[in-house]
Amino acid sequence: MDAELIAMQLFSGVALGAILIMVALGLSIIFGMLGVVNFAHGALFMIGAYAGLWVASLTGSFWWGLLIAPIAIGAFGMLIERFLIRPLYKRSIDDPLLLTFGLGYVLVEAVRIVFGSDGIPFQTPPELAGVADLGIGFFPIYRLFVVAVVAVILVLLWLGLEKTKFGLIVRAGAKDPQIMRVLGVDIAKVWLLVFGLGIGLTALGGVLAAPMRNVNPEMGSLVLAEAFVVTVIGGMGSLVGAVVAGLLVGVAISMTALFAPEMATIVMFALMALVLLVRPHGLFGKPVRG
Amino acid sequence: MTVSDSSVAAVMAGRAGHRGWRARLTAWRVPLSVLILCLLPWVLPSQALAVNVLIYGLVAVGYNLLFGYTGLLSFGHAAFFGAGAYVTGIAIGKFGLPWYAAVALGVVAGSALAFVIGLLSIRTRGIYFSMVTLALSQLVYYVALQASSLTGGENGLRGFTVARIDLFGWTVDFLDPLKKYYVLMVFAAAALWLVSRILNSPFGAVIEAIRENETRARACGYDVERSKLIAFTLSGLICALAGTLSALHLAIVPLDILHYQTSGMIVMMTLLGGAGSFFGPFVGALAFLLMEDVVSLWTSHWQIVVGSVFILFVLFLPKGIWGSALAWRASR
Numbered sequence: 001m002d003a004e005l006i007a008m009q010l011f012s013g014v015a016l017g018a019i020l021i022m023v024a025l026g027l028s029i030i031f032g033m034l035g036v037v038n039f040a041h042g043a044l045f046m047i048g049a050y051a052g053l054w055v056a057s058l059t060g061s062f063w064w065g066l067l068i069a070p071i072a073i074g075a076f077g078m079l080i081e082r083f084l085i086r087p088l089y090k091r092s093i094d095d096p097l098l099l100t101f102g103l104g105y106v107l108v109e110a111v112r113i114v115f116g117s118d119g120i121p122f123q124t125p126p127e128l129a130g131v132a133d134l135g136i137g138f139f140p141i142y143r144l145f146v147v148a149v150v151a152v153i154l155v156l157l158w159l160g161l162e163k164t165k166f167g168l169i170v171r172a173g174a175k176d177p178q179i180m181r182v183l184g185v186d187i188a189k190v191w192l193l194v195f196g197l198g199i200g201l202t203a204l205g206g207v208l209a210a211p212m213r214n215v216n217p218e219m220g221s222l223v224l225a226e227a228f229v230v231t232v233i234g235g236m237g238s239l240v241g242a243v244v245a246g247l248l249v250g251v252a253i254s255m256t257a258l259f260a261p262e263m264a265t266i267v268m269f270a271l272m273a274l275v276l277l278v279r280p281h282g283l284f285g286k287p288v289r290g
Numbered sequence: 291m292t293v294s295d296s297s298v299a300a301v302m303a304g305r306a307g308h309r310g311w312r313a314r315l316t317a318w319r320v321p322l323s324v325l326i327l328c329l330l331p332w333v334l335p336s337q338a339l340a341v342n343v344l345i346y347g348l349v350a351v352g353y354n355l356l357f358g359y360t361g362l363l364s365f366g367h368a369a370f371f372g373a374g375a376y377v378t379g380i381a382i383g384k385f386g387l388p389w390y391a392a393v394a395l396g397v398v399a400g401s402a403l404a405f406v407i408g409l410l411s412i413r414t415r416g417i418y419f420s421m422v423t424l425a426l427s428q429l430v431y432y433v434a435l436q437a438s439s440l441t442g443g444e445n446g447l448r449g450f451t452v453a454r455i456d457l458f459g460w461t462v463d464f465l466d467p468l469k470k471y472y473v474l475m476v477f478a479a480a481a482l483w484l485v486s487r488i489l490n491s492p493f494g495a496v497i498e499a500i501r502e503n504e505t506r507a508r509a510c511g512y513d514v515e516r517s518k519l520i521a522f523t524l525s526g527l528i529c530a531l532a533g534t535l536s537a538l539h540l541a542i543v544p545l546d547i548l549h550y551q552t553s554g555m556i557v558m559m560t561l562l563g564g565a566g567s568f569f570g571p572f573v574g575a576l577a578f579l580l581m582e583d584v585v586s587l588w589t590s591h592w593q594i595v596v597g598s599v600f601i602l603f604v605l606f607l608p609k610g611i612w613g614s615a616l617a618w619r620a621s622r
Contacts, residue, residue, distance in 0.1 A: 037417050039365075087605060093417055094363045098561060099604040101365075101554055105597035113591050225428040225550070228421040236418060262436050269429035273410055276422065280413040 004137040009258045010251060015143035015212070017250020018150035022205030023223055024230040024242040025157070026198035032174045032237035033194045036085060036096040041202055042224025043104035046217060048073050048203025049210040050111055053122055062125035070204040077199025078192050085195070086188070104220070111217045119216035146208050153204070154243065161239075170194060174237070202227075229272045235285020245283065312620070319568045320486045324479045326572075328472075337467045339583055341474065343576050345536050348478045350559045350571030351485055352528025357557070358566035359489065360521040361501030363420045365553045366407060366427030370526035372548035374400035374533025376434065376441055379543045383450030384440070390457060393477075393534045400530020401523055403430070408522030412515055424550050431548040447543040464538075474535045481528050486568065488524060497521045501566075529556075558600045564613025573612040 027041050038044075048069055055072075056065030084103065088095045124142045131138040161167035173180045173190055180187050205223075213219060230249050234241025249268045257264040275282065315322075331340040349371050356362050378396035381387040387395070411422040434441045441447055455462045455473050464470050488494050496517050499507040508514050537543050546552065555578070563574020578596065585592035607614055 031417070035417075037421065084601070084605070091608070094420075095604055095608060097363065097417070097420060098557065099601055101557070102597050102600040102604060105551075105554065105558075106594050106601065109591050109594040109597065113594070221549075221551070225425055228425045232414075232418060232421055232425065265432040266429060266436070269425055269432070272422070272425055273429075276410050276413055280415075280418075 006255075006258070007137050008139065009254050011139055012143060013251035013254030014247060015146050015250070016254055017247040018147050019205050019209045019212075020226055020230050020250055021150055021243050021246035022153070022208065023202045023227040024234065024246050025239060026201035026205075027227050027231055028234070028237055028239060028242045029201070030195055030198035031231075032239075033170065034081075034085075034089075034096075034191050035093060036100070036195075037093075038198070039097055039101035039224070040080075040104035040107060041100075041199075041227060042220030042222075043107040044073060044077065044199050044220070045202045045206040045209075045223045046215075046220035047076075047107060047111065048206025049122070049215045049219065050115060050206075051203065052207030052210055053120060053215055056122075062128075066204075066207050069207050070200045073203035073206075074196040074200025077203075078196040080199070081192050081195035086191075104224075108217050108220065115217070117217060119214040122210040122215050124211040142211055146212075149204075149208060153201070157239070166190075166193075226268065229268045232272050232282055233275045235282025238282065238284040238286075241282055241284030312616075316568070320479075320483050323482050323569065323572065324475075327475050327478060331468060331471050335583065337471060339579060341467075341471055341539055342579050343572070344471065344474055344478055345532050345539065346556075346559060346579065347572035347575035348481055348532040348535070349529050349556050350563065350575050351482065352525050352532060353556045354560050354565060354567075354571045355485060355488070355528065356521055356525035357560055358564075358570070359494070359501060360497040360518060360525075362518065362522070363557070364411075364423040364522075364525075365420050365550060365557065366411070366423030366425075367526070367529050367556050368548050368550060368552035369407060369427035369430040370400040370404045370529040371533040371536070371552065371556070372434070372543070373403045373430065374530030375537040375543045375547055376447060376533075378534040378537040379447045379450045380440060382452065383447065389452050389455060389538065393531075393538070396534035396537070397527060397530050400533060401527040404526020404530070405519070405523045408519050408526070412518050412522065424553065427548070427553060428550055431545070431550070434545060434548055441543075441545070444545055446545050448541075450537075451541040452538055470539065474539060477531060477535055481531055485528065489568070493517070493520070558596070560610075561608070562600065562603055562610055564610030564616070567610075567613050567616060570610055570612040574610060577611060 051069035052065035055068045056062050085096050128142045128145050132141050177187050230245045234245030256267040331337050334340045353367050374396040377399040378392045381392035381395045407426045414422050455464045462469050496512050559574040559578045560571050562577050564570030581596050582592050585595045
């Protein structure tokens with residue numbers, strides 16, 4: 001087992017982790033603000049991949065797909081929040097969860113009707129195909145690109161949350177929506193935007209993942225479980241936790257794939273069980289009451 | 291106080307028998323259920339549908355013990371349903387055990403799995419619980435996928451057809467659909483009696499108290515974690531039993547039985563019928579499977595219809611069919 005192979009595998013783990021970060025961040029932001037666990041998150045990831053594929057084939061350019069699909073699916077997410085989830089805020093926390101599960105069920109079947117049940121291969125855009133020599137080994141350019149895009153998004157998110165007025169409102173609203181209402185902030189509008197943002201992030205993850213995986217209606221179900229594992233390990237509602245745990249899980253999966261391929265899908269669950277035993281509220285989460 | 295007074299009042303009324311018809315319904319719930327189950331193969335369009343209602347109704351009854359009565363929304367019950375089915379199939383097919391030993395083994399294995407998953411997931415509170423149960427049950431799914439020499443992997447488990455059921459010199463032809471139905475029904479009836487017995491016991495009152503107000507139940511001195519774990523394991527036990535019946539019935543165990551979509555189906559059935567009511571889960575399983583049956587006559591995409599109906603129920607009729615009927619009757 002030479003060092004180059006390990007370095008390459010480590011890097012694919014980071015690329016895989018980058019996708020997981022996009023999905024888990026969306027999940028975590030929505031939960032942190034709205035207190036809703038979105039069970040349709042995997043289905044919206046899958047829809048993001050299909051939307052990217054569709055726009056790319058219409059315009060003939062991957063870049064339009066990458067730009068338009070997340071925005072369009074984010075807008076679709078806002079419709080979901082406005083018309084399906086908003087009526088449930090006063091009810092038990094289980095109700096939005098049940099509703100989004102049903103929604104995921106419907107969305108997967110709708111995609112099967114429109115695009116068929118078989119997978120569609122998604123070509124890596126020609127300008128990002130091939131490998132680059134980084135001195136320590138050859139790395140697929142596309143994966144470097146994915147990691148770069150996710151890094152840029154993370155910086156933008158951080159700046160948006162820490163340095164803008166909207167970010168201030170979001171952070172304050174996550175702590176105490178009641179006070180924000182008293183201060184005259186239209187919290188419903190903030191929640192709408194935050195839900196759209198969270199869905200846009202997972203859709204972006206879907207478009208980015210498309211050339212690395214086969215695009216099929218079931219691709220969201222594995223991602224949903226992976227995103228849950230990442231969120232539980234990182235701590236629900238913690239953005240730093242989502243990033244750290246996403247990388248951790250990505251690297252754990254790809255390193256296990258190298259040494260014990262049959263354990264690759266299992267290792268992240270074992271990791272989660274371990275975290276649950278030691279720190280039930282996740283690495284970066286705060287202990288929750290009740 | 292976070293509990294709505296009307297729901298507490300409803301529980302009290304049900305228990306104290308202030309509303310006569312409701313108390314009578316509760317007292318006769320097991321014989322009534324069994325009577326209805328006896329009639330199912332004769333009133334439903336096909337016997338295959340009747341067996342499915344029996345098996346999935348039983349899973350939903352087991353699930354309801356946790357979701358409806360203890361108030362814990364698990365998304366991992368496919369694991370116990372599947373474990374019961376797989377262990378029974380493997381015991382018969384690979385080890386040549388008699389059917390009754392295989393059923394017993396399946397139930398024990400499924401309950402043991404429920405105990406372990408419960409132990410891990412009950413450490414988490416609130417919203418985490420659903421995610422952790424889903425993730426842990428997906429772990430079981432991937433283990434079954436990888437251990438293909440034992441489970442058949444993606445092709446499912448095959449080759450363990452039970453042709454005859456014999457016990458104490460009695461022999462029943464298990465290939466006759468109607469006789470098979472009634473054999474399976476005996477198990478379901480026993481399980482229903484057990485669930486009714488649990489709900490009537492002091493323990494049943496404790497889990498309902500936890501559902502209504504966990505903090506208060508804890509303050510009253512009840513060991514909440516322990517009660518939750520027992521409820522989780524018992525609920526897994528009923529689901530595992532349903533799994534063994536499914537294995538005996540189909541003579542194959544598809545891998546999808548372990549997928550979280552199966553858990554979701556169980557959740558949907560329970561909610562459609564009415565979580566927290568004794569008859570609800572069977573009504574829900576019947577409604578779900580009838581919808582599937584009818585809609586698949588004109589489109590293979592029946593899931594889009596069933597899923598949409600489920601969304602409408604969450605939005606407008608969260609008590610489900612049976613639960614809403616009870617509430618409507620009580621309000622008159």
